[in-house]
Amino acid sequence: MAALPLLLALLIRGMASAAHHPRLPRHRPSCHMVQMSVVVCSNLSLTGAPVNLPPGIETLDLSHNQVQNLTRDTLAYRTDLRHLNLHSNKIHFIQPGLFEDMTNLKILDLSRNHLNVFALTKNKIGTLAAVETLDLSSNGLYTGMSDFLIADSPSLVELSLNSNSITKIAQNTFRGALSLRKVSLHNNVILEIEDGAFDSLDCLTELDLSKNSITCITDFNLSRLKVLNLSKNSLEIFQSTRLTDVYDLVFLDLSENKLPCFPLLPANNSIQHLDLSRNQLQSVNMTDTPERKTHVVLNHLRYLDLSYNQLKDIPQSFFHTMTSLEVLNVSNNCIDSFLIVDKDLLPAVKIINLNYNSLQRLSFGEATLQSLKELLLRGNDLSTLEQQTLQRLPSLNLLQLQENNLRVCPWDTKPCPSDHNRLHPPDCVYFSCIPNLKYLYLSQNNLKSLPFSAFADTPLTLLDLSLNPGLEMHPDSLSGLEHTLVHLFLRENNISKLNTELSSLRSLRLVDLSTNQLTSLPAWSKESSIETLNLHNNSLVTLEHSTMIALERSLKTLYVGSNPLSCCGNLGFLHLVQHSTVVVPDIETVTCLLREDSEPVNIEKVSREMCHSPKKVNYIIVVVVFVLFAMIMSGLMVKYCKSRKRKHVRRFIA
Incomplete structure (x- = not known):
C-alpha cells in the first residue's frame, strides 16, 4: 500500500508530459x-x-x-x-x-x-x-x-x-x-x-460504332466521314445507294460481322483501309446474286483484309481497279487456287497472305507482282509450284511455306532464268536463283531429303527446316550460302548425326539443333562465327574439347540442357561453363553423370577434383612392409630376452 502514492505520482507526471508533447497526427497523402x-x-x-x-x-x-x-x-x-x-x-x-x-x-x-x-x-x-x-x-x-x-x-x-x-x-x-x-x-x-x-x-x-447490335446499313450517306468503325456488330448488309456522290471515307472497318457478300461501297470513294475479316463472305461479289453484279473502283485501296471468311475463289477480275493495293490478307479461307497472270494486276502489292487455305495451285505470270516482298503460304496443300513461279518475283524477301507437303528440287536439274532447255522435274520446288529472298520457312513439310546446293544463288539469311522428321541433308546441301546465312533452324528433325559442313558458313550466327538425337557434334573450325547454339534435348554424352575451344571464340549463348552428359568426359565444356563469358540460359537443366550408376549432378556443382580417381593401394607392398616390420620387432624382442637371461644367470652365481 506504501507504493500506491508513488505509482499515482508517476502516472500524473506521465499525463502531464503527454500534455506538453502531444502525438503528431499522421499526414494524409497529398x-x-x-x-x-x-x-x-x-x-x-x-x-x-x-x-x-x-x-x-x-x-x-x-x-x-x-x-x-x-x-x-x-x-x-x-x-x-x-x-x-x-x-x-x-x-x-x-x-x-x-x-x-x-x-x-x-x-x-x-x-x-x-x-x-x-x-x-x-x-x-x-x-x-x-x-x-x-x-x-x-x-x-x-x-x-x-x-x-x-x-x-x-x-x-x-x-x-x-x-x-x-x-x-x-x-x-x-x-x-x-x-x-x-x-x-x-x-x-x-x-x-x-x-x-x-x-x-x-x-x-x-x-466509332463498334461492338453494338447493328444489323444493317442500307443507305450509307455520310459523305464527309473519313473513319468509320462498325466492327463487332451483327451487320448482314452494308451498302451506299448514292453511287454518284463523292465520299471522303478513308478507313472502313466491318470486321466481325455477318456479311454474306462484299459491301456495296460508294463508287466515288477514297477508301485506303478496308477490313472485312471474320464475316461470312462466300464470294467477293458485291451483291448476293450474280445478275446484279456491281463494280466499284478501289484505286485508292492500300490495305484489304478478307481473312477468316468462307471464300473458295477470288477471280482475277476482282483486283482490276486495285492499282494501289499494298497488303492483301485472305488467310484462313477455303481457297484452292490463286492465279495472277495479268502483269497489270496488283502492281503495288508488297504482302500477300494466303496462310491456312486449301491451296493446291499457285501461279504467277511473267512480269507480275514485281513489288511483292512477302508471300505467306503456310498451312496449305501445296506439293509443287510451277517452274519459275518464285524466280519471277524480283523483290521477294520473305517466303513462308510451313505446313505444306513440298519436296526440294536438286541443283543439277535446276534451270536458272537463263537456262530454258532443262526439263522440269516433277513434284518438287526450286529454291535457287531467287534474287532477293532472305527469309525462307520450310518447317513441317515432311521433307525427307535436302539435295546438293538446294539454295544456290539465293541470298538466304534465315533458313528454317525444323519439324521435318527423318530429314537427310546432303553434305553440301547448304553450298552457296557461305557468305549470307545467319540463322539456321533444324530443331525436331530426329537427326542423329549432322553430316553437313557448318564451319564453311562464315556468316552463321545462330544454329538451333534442339530436340534431335545427336550423339556428337561435327567438328567446327577455329574460324567459327556462331554466337548462339541450341543443343537442348539431344543425346549428347561428350562435347569434343577441340570443338568447344573453336566455338568458345565466338559463342555467346549456349543451350545444352536435357542431355545425358558425362561429367568427367566434358572437362573442356565444364571449363567453358564455369570460366568463360558464355551464357547458358537453361543451366538449371544441365546435368551430368559422374559414374554410370550415379545420380545426375548439376553441371555448376561439378569440379575437376571430383574426376581425379583416388590412388590404388598396393596391398603386396603393405604386406611385405608389415612382415619386415614384424621380423625386425621379433629379432629385437629375442635379443632383448637373451640379454635379460644372461644378466639373471650371472646374478645367481654370485
Missing part, C-alpha cells in the same frame, strides 16, 4: 505537382478539390476519388482550369450552370461515374462554353440521357459515350453539339440509327 501547371490528386479518397492549391493551375486530376456531388464548392471555386479529370468517382449530381464560368475549360473527363442518376432528374448541366473534348463513357447512360449532358456544347469536337447502355441514336441526339468531329459509341447495345441522326454534324469525320 496532391503533387507534375509540372508547374499540372496537379495530380488521384487516389486520395477526396470528396472535392483541396482548397490550398496554388494559383495558375491549368490541369487538375481528381480521378479515382470519392466525389459524389459536383458543385462550385467541390471544385474549390476554380474557374481557370483547362483540363479537369474526374474519371472513376461516384458523381451522381452536377450543379446546373457549374461550367458556365469556366471559359478556359477544354477537356472534361467524367467517365466511370453515375451520371445516369443525374440524367433521371431531366435537368441540364448548362452550357459547356469552351469544352472541346468530353468523356462520358461508363456512366450507365441509356437512350436519351446524353441529351441532358451535351444540350448546350457549342465548341464540342470530340465526344465519347463508350460502354454505356444506349440502344438508339435519335435525330436529336447531337443537336446541342453541332461542331462534333469525332464521336465514339463503342460497346453499347445500339439496335437502331434513325435516318438523319448524323446529318446535322457537318464537321463529323470519325465515327
Whole structure:
C-alpha cells in the first residue's frame, strides 16, 4: 500500500508530459505537382478539390476519388482550369450552370461515374462554353440521357459515350453539339440509327460504332466521314445507294460481322483501309446474286483484309481497279487456287497472305507482282509450284511455306532464268536463283531429303527446316550460302548425326539443333562465327574439347540442357561453363553423370577434383612392409630376452 502514492505520482507526471508533447497526427497523402501547371490528386479518397492549391493551375486530376456531388464548392471555386479529370468517382449530381464560368475549360473527363442518376432528374448541366473534348463513357447512360449532358456544347469536337447502355441514336441526339468531329459509341447495345441522326454534324469525320447490335446499313450517306468503325456488330448488309456522290471515307472497318457478300461501297470513294475479316463472305461479289453484279473502283485501296471468311475463289477480275493495293490478307479461307497472270494486276502489292487455305495451285505470270516482298503460304496443300513461279518475283524477301507437303528440287536439274532447255522435274520446288529472298520457312513439310546446293544463288539469311522428321541433308546441301546465312533452324528433325559442313558458313550466327538425337557434334573450325547454339534435348554424352575451344571464340549463348552428359568426359565444356563469358540460359537443366550408376549432378556443382580417381593401394607392398616390420620387432624382442637371461644367470652365481 506504501507504493500506491508513488505509482499515482508517476502516472500524473506521465499525463502531464503527454500534455506538453502531444502525438503528431499522421499526414494524409497529398496532391503533387507534375509540372508547374499540372496537379495530380488521384487516389486520395477526396470528396472535392483541396482548397490550398496554388494559383495558375491549368490541369487538375481528381480521378479515382470519392466525389459524389459536383458543385462550385467541390471544385474549390476554380474557374481557370483547362483540363479537369474526374474519371472513376461516384458523381451522381452536377450543379446546373457549374461550367458556365469556366471559359478556359477544354477537356472534361467524367467517365466511370453515375451520371445516369443525374440524367433521371431531366435537368441540364448548362452550357459547356469552351469544352472541346468530353468523356462520358461508363456512366450507365441509356437512350436519351446524353441529351441532358451535351444540350448546350457549342465548341464540342470530340465526344465519347463508350460502354454505356444506349440502344438508339435519335435525330436529336447531337443537336446541342453541332461542331462534333469525332464521336465514339463503342460497346453499347445500339439496335437502331434513325435516318438523319448524323446529318446535322457537318464537321463529323470519325465515327466509332463498334461492338453494338447493328444489323444493317442500307443507305450509307455520310459523305464527309473519313473513319468509320462498325466492327463487332451483327451487320448482314452494308451498302451506299448514292453511287454518284463523292465520299471522303478513308478507313472502313466491318470486321466481325455477318456479311454474306462484299459491301456495296460508294463508287466515288477514297477508301485506303478496308477490313472485312471474320464475316461470312462466300464470294467477293458485291451483291448476293450474280445478275446484279456491281463494280466499284478501289484505286485508292492500300490495305484489304478478307481473312477468316468462307471464300473458295477470288477471280482475277476482282483486283482490276486495285492499282494501289499494298497488303492483301485472305488467310484462313477455303481457297484452292490463286492465279495472277495479268502483269497489270496488283502492281503495288508488297504482302500477300494466303496462310491456312486449301491451296493446291499457285501461279504467277511473267512480269507480275514485281513489288511483292512477302508471300505467306503456310498451312496449305501445296506439293509443287510451277517452274519459275518464285524466280519471277524480283523483290521477294520473305517466303513462308510451313505446313505444306513440298519436296526440294536438286541443283543439277535446276534451270536458272537463263537456262530454258532443262526439263522440269516433277513434284518438287526450286529454291535457287531467287534474287532477293532472305527469309525462307520450310518447317513441317515432311521433307525427307535436302539435295546438293538446294539454295544456290539465293541470298538466304534465315533458313528454317525444323519439324521435318527423318530429314537427310546432303553434305553440301547448304553450298552457296557461305557468305549470307545467319540463322539456321533444324530443331525436331530426329537427326542423329549432322553430316553437313557448318564451319564453311562464315556468316552463321545462330544454329538451333534442339530436340534431335545427336550423339556428337561435327567438328567446327577455329574460324567459327556462331554466337548462339541450341543443343537442348539431344543425346549428347561428350562435347569434343577441340570443338568447344573453336566455338568458345565466338559463342555467346549456349543451350545444352536435357542431355545425358558425362561429367568427367566434358572437362573442356565444364571449363567453358564455369570460366568463360558464355551464357547458358537453361543451366538449371544441365546435368551430368559422374559414374554410370550415379545420380545426375548439376553441371555448376561439378569440379575437376571430383574426376581425379583416388590412388590404388598396393596391398603386396603393405604386406611385405608389415612382415619386415614384424621380423625386425621379433629379432629385437629375442635379443632383448637373451640379454635379460644372461644378466639373471650371472646374478645367481654370485
